[in-house]
Amino acid sequence: MEWISPRRLKRLGMLNMNRRNVDYIARYNERSSYPLVDNKLKTKLVVAEYGVKTPRLLQVVREQHEISHFREMAEDLEGFAIKPAKGSGGKGITVITGRDGDEYIKASGARVDAAYLERHLTNILAGLYSLAGTPDVAIVENLVQSDPDLARYSHQGVPDIRIVVFQGYPVMAMLRLATTASDGKANLHQGAVGVGLDIGTGRSLNAVQFNRPITLHPDTGLALENIEIAAWDEMLEMAARCYEATGLGYMGVDLVVDANEGPLLLELNARPGLAIQMANGCGLLPRLRNIEGLKRPHFSPGERANYAMETFGKL
Amino acid sequence: MTSRSRIPFYVAVLLLIGAGISLAIWRHVELGIPWLTGEQRPVWMVEARVDFVGTNEPVLASLNIPDQPPGFSIISEQAASPGYGFSIVEDSGGRRAEWSKRDVSGPQTLYFKAQFIPTDENRPRRMAREPRPRQMFWEEPQATAVREILAQARERSSTPESMTRELIRLMQPDTRTQNTTLLVAEENYLQLLVDMLNHAGIPARTADGLRLEDARRRQPLMPFLQIYNGDQWLTFDPQTAEQGVPENLLLWRQGSQSLLDVVGGDNSEVSFSMLRQTVPALQLATMQAESNGLGFLSFYELPIEEQSMFRMLLLLPLGALIVAFMRMVIGIRTSGTFMPVLIAVAFVQTTLVPGLIAFLSVVAIGLLMRGYLSSLNLLLVSRISALIILVIFITAGLSIIGYQMGFNTGMTVTFFPMVIIAWTIERMSILWEEEGVREVMIQGSGSLFVAICAYLVMSAPLAGHLTFNFPELHLVILGFILLMGQYTGYKLTELRRFSPMKVYD
Numbered sequence: 136m137e138w139i140s141p142r143r144l145k146r147l148g149m150l151n152m153n154r155r156n157v158d159y160i161a162r163y164n165e166r167s168s169y170p171l172v173d174n175k176l177k178t179k180l181v182v183a184e185y186g187v188k189t190p191r192l193l194q195v196v197r198e199q200h201e202i203s204h205f206r207e208m209a210e211d212l213e214g215f216a217i218k219p220a221k222g223s224g225g226k227g228i229t230v231i232t233g234r235d236g237d238e239y240i241k242a243s244g245a246r247v248d249a250a251y252l253e254r255h256l257t258n259i260l261a262g263l264y265s266l267a268g269t270p271d272v273a274i275v276e277n278l279v280q281s282d283p284d285l286a287r288y289s290h291q292g293v294p295d296i297r298i299v300v301f302q303g304y305p306v307m308a309m310l311r312l313a314t315t316a317s318d319g320k321a322n323l324h325q326g327a328v329g330v331g332l333d334i335g336t337g338r339s340l341n342a343v344q345f346n347r348p349i350t351l352h353p354d355t356g357l358a359l360e361n362i363e364i365a366a367w368d369e370m371l372e373m374a375a376r377c378y379e380a381t382g383l384g385y386m387g388v389d390l391v392v393d394a395n396e397g398p399l400l401l402e403l404n405a406r407p408g409l410a411i412q413m414a415n416g417c418g419l420l421p422r423l424r425n426i427e428g429l430k431r432p433h434f435s436p437g438e439r440a441n442y443a444m445e446t447f448g449k450l
Numbered sequence: 451m452t453s454r455s456r457i458p459f460y461v462a463v464l465l466l467i468g469a470g471i472s473l474a475i476w477r478h479v480e481l482g483i484p485w486l487t488g489e490q491r492p493v494w495m496v497e498a499r500v501d502f503v504g505t506n507e508p509v510l511a512s513l514n515i516p517d518q519p520p521g522f523s524i525i526s527e528q529a530a531s532p533g534y535g536f537s538i539v540e541d542s543g544g545r546r547a548e549w550s551k552r553d554v555s556g557p558q559t560l561y562f563k564a565q566f567i568p569t570d571e572n573r574p575r576r577m578a579r580e581p582r583p584r585q586m587f588w589e590e591p592q593a594t595a596v597r598e599i600l601a602q603a604r605e606r607s608s609t610p611e612s613m614t615r616e617l618i619r620l621m622q623p624d625t626r627t628q629n630t631t632l633l634v635a636e637e638n639y640l641q642l643l644v645d646m647l648n649h650a651g652i653p654a655r656t657a658d659g660l661r662l663e664d665a666r667r668r669q670p671l672m673p674f675l676q677i678y679n680g681d682q683w684l685t686f687d688p689q690t691a692e693q694g695v696p697e698n699l700l701l702w703r704q705g706s707q708s709l710l711d712v713v714g715g716d717n718s719e720v721s722f723s724m725l726r727q728t729v730p731a732l733q734l735a736t737m738q739a740e741s742n743g744l745g746f747l748s749f750y751e752l753p754i755e756e757q758s759m760f761r762m763l764l765l766l767p768l769g770a771l772i773v774a775f776m777r778m779v780i781g782i783r784t785s786g787t788f789m790p791v792l793i794a795v796a797f798v799q800t801t802l803v804p805g806l807i808a809f810l811s812v813v814a815i816g817l818l819m820r821g822y823l824s825s826l827n828l829l830l831v832s833r834i835s836a837l838i839i840l841v842i843f844i845t846a847g848l849s850i851i852g853y854q855m856g857f858n859t860g861m862t863v864t865f866f867p868m869v870i871i872a873w874t875i876e877r878m879s880i881l882w883e884e885e886g887v888r889e890v891m892i893q894g895s896g897s898l899f900v901a902i903c904a905y906l907v908m909s910a911p912l913a914g915h916l917t918f919n920f921p922e923l924h925l926v927i928l929g930f931i932l933l934m935g936q937y938t939g940y941k942l943t944e945l946r947r948f949s950p951m952k953v954y955d
Contacts (some may be wrong), residue, residue, distance in 0.1 A: 138949055139951060141939065141945060143955050144951065147954065151940045152944065153940075154939075157938050158938055261829040261830045346947060346950055412948075413950060417954060418951075
């Protein structure tokens with residue numbers, strides 16, 4: 136058992152769960168804004184007004200009887216993703232990457248028939264994956280074609296970039312890569328690899344899996360030290376813009392890089408996890424305090440992204 | 451902003467905690483509710499036995515009973531007398547126990563029992579009106595003798611008390627003069643004192659005292675003299691002139707009424723026996739609460755069934771405190787926030803080991819069945835409903851099998867909250883599918899650990915005693931929980947979770 140003393144953690148500026156909940160989430164996140172991020176459909180609609188792109192919406196299934204239309208719609212689609220609007224932590228997301236005759240091929244390679252997908256839709260509507268078990272809505276989105284530069288690092292699944300945005304300033308970022316252990320999901324506690332990204336440049340800093348530092352991807356065997364995200368400043372500005380859209384002072388913005396459409400917003404999270412600090416090898420607190428101490432906040436998302444790049448970059 | 455907005459909060463929490471503690475102390479002092487369980491207090495059980503012979507007439511027996519005797523307080527009174535109507539009558543002069551019966555013949559025995567506890571406080575007796583000295587008329591030659599003795603006593607005294615002492619001294623055999631010998635005969639000594647004092651303008655009366663000694667039967671009453679000094683009645687020993695009520699002396703009768711009146715009976719007599727008992731201090735406080743105005747603040751007056759329900763309910767805050775501490779300060783993950791408390795409540799009723807075995811087997815069987823349910827692709831609500839029914843089947847099955855095999859503990863399974871167990875199974879099963887067995891084990895054992903901790907605290911006799919008898923202590927728990935809600939420090943588990951950060955320090 137390894138332990139670290141609270142004093143050392145404090146010196147590192149590590150944000151902990153209780154402080155995150157009391158001092159940041161409870162103070163800066165309006166309860167009334169939560170539905171905006173807890174419901175992916177609402178998120179899509181609201182960020183669109185602020186010029187933040189999301190994967191194209193193909194269909195919304197709100198009622199049981201609408202499920203019959205799903206088959207017609209999906210008839211001539213190659214790839215798509217079915218998501219519960221109120222799902223959390225990637226629960227209930229089914230990604231179809233291709234077709235084989237009448238059958239659909241899941242991201243994992245398993246083949247399923249249309250009846251399976253319809254049952255899945257039924258489950259989503261019944262609220263199986265929603266936060267409080269309440270009835271839900273299923274959304275069908277266009278499949279994200281991951282940028283091959285990034286995709287090669289990930290085992291299955293699409294690598295995504297989590298950026299913590301505090302009062303509109305992107306303060307910390309990491310790249311999340313799925314592994315076999317995480318079953319193609321990009322959740323760190325399920326075993327995905329988190330790669331800390333330098334806010335100033337978008338270059339990788341260090342990587343962790345299951346909270347342990349690593350240097351190579353466990354499945355692909357690729358070195359994780361020289362990853363660089365393209366169009367980094369554009370992504371940061373996009374993340375910063377989500378603040379205007381939702382009004383949430385402390386949130387996690389999940390972005391993906393689509394090969395054709397560039398950066399897209401996957402989802403927002405009003406309670407972003409703390410593991411990002413371990414991927415970056417530094418604590419969030421000094422950066423959050425820096426923003427809190429700003430006498431004159433910047434008004435445009437671009438300015439805020441620039442300020443963050445200058446201030447929090449590692450050089 | 452931070453510091454200013456939180457000061458009122460901390461003040462409020464401090465007030466809450468302070469109020470809880472001071473209320474508890476106040477009730478401890480005022481009602482005598484003990485802090486610990488099993489505290490004992492001495493109690494005197496005094497039994498008055500009235501014997502008489504019925505004469506085929508309607509009977510009314512009336513016994514003077516103590517009314518706020520100095521140095522004692524009465525905690526219970528009861529009469530045992532089959533076939534008799536009984537009531538306690540209060541009039542201006544005192545309290546009397548009255549037995550009545552239409553047709554009585556032959557020897558009769560009536561009992562009156564009362565429990566007394568020694569107290570330090572001496573509540574002044576309420577008085578309807580100021581006592582006045584009785585007018586006395588003496589015939590010669592007594593009148594002259596009385597006048598002379600009183601003049602002699604008055605000369606050597608300054609207050610009613612000293613006057614009484616002097617008078618008693620003058621009436622003693624060794625100091626007796628001609629005047630006193632003329633007046634005193636063996637039987638009338640005390641009454642003579644009373645009459646003389648009244649004559650001297652000092653209200654005086656007799657009282658009967660009972661010397662309390664453990665396990666005595668047929669104790670006689672001892673006569674005492676009481677005078678009124680303009681403020682209160684004072685008690686004197688008529689032989690030694692000693693002022694005050696001796697320790698362990700219970701004044702059974704104060705005032706001028708007779709001790710016992712029996713109408714319709716002959717040869718009536720009263721005798722006393724007594725016993726020193728020890729009674730749990732708590733029981734005493736309960737009994738006193740009924741008579742005390744503060745009783746409304748406690749649960750003692752509720753029907754027993756509600757009381758036992760509250761006993762259970764009042765333990766819940768303790769469980770909540772444990773859960774809050776375990777989750778916020780230690781950082782143990784549990785499945786369902788307060789599921790552990792409910793499980794702990796069930797453990798309190800089943801005791802730990804049988805409860806654990808029952809709980810684990812119900813959940814394990816439930817998880818197996820849930821595996822089949824999930825392959826049916828049911829909607830959530832009907833799946834949970836089906837699960838609840840299955841859980842009831844499982845518990846019923848376990849109870850019956852356990853009973854047939856001779857384990858009565860199998861029955862205790864019914865104490866578990868079925869709906870909570872059904873939800874636990876559902877959650878565990880989803881967790882299993884989504885996050886794997888490891889997470890199920892972590893959360894499951896975390897929940898059980900917290901439940902066992904909560905159980906250990908809740909089943910401690912002291913915890914049950916304090917929460918039920920000092921419900922105001924819940925304000926303190928509330929205060930602690932509120933304070934904990936402000937805890938922004940590291941959880942214990944985070945110190946481990948973040949330990950790889952050492953590299954970057």
